[in-house]
Amino acid sequence: xxxxxxxxxxxxxxxxxxxxxxxxxxxxxxxxxxxxxxxxxxxxxxxxxxxxxxxxxxxxxxxxxxxx
Numbered sequence: 001x002x003x004x005x006x007x008x009x010x011x012x013x014x015x016x017x018x019x020x021x022x023x024x025x026x027x028x029x030x031x032x033x034x035x036x037x038x039x040x041x042x043x044x045x046x047x048x049x050x051x052x053x054x055x056x057x058x059x060x061x062x063x064x065x066x067x068x
Contacts, residue, residue, distance in 0.1 A: 016049060
């Protein structure tokens with residue numbers, strides 16, 4: 001329930017979904033990141049989203065090509 005509410009708040013404020021590379025984060029850290037990032041400026045969040053996408057992509061490519 002809280003996750004849905006926080007995601008909705010984030011999406012309303014920034015116009016994009018909350019993206020985080022969950023590896024290396026526990027549930028409490030993810031919730032805290034969502035709460036913190038929901039309050040930031042949209043241009044900061046766009047940059048953060050791209051950073052998270054890049055991190056996820058790097059990990060997946062390493063796994064795909066056995067570079068991990």
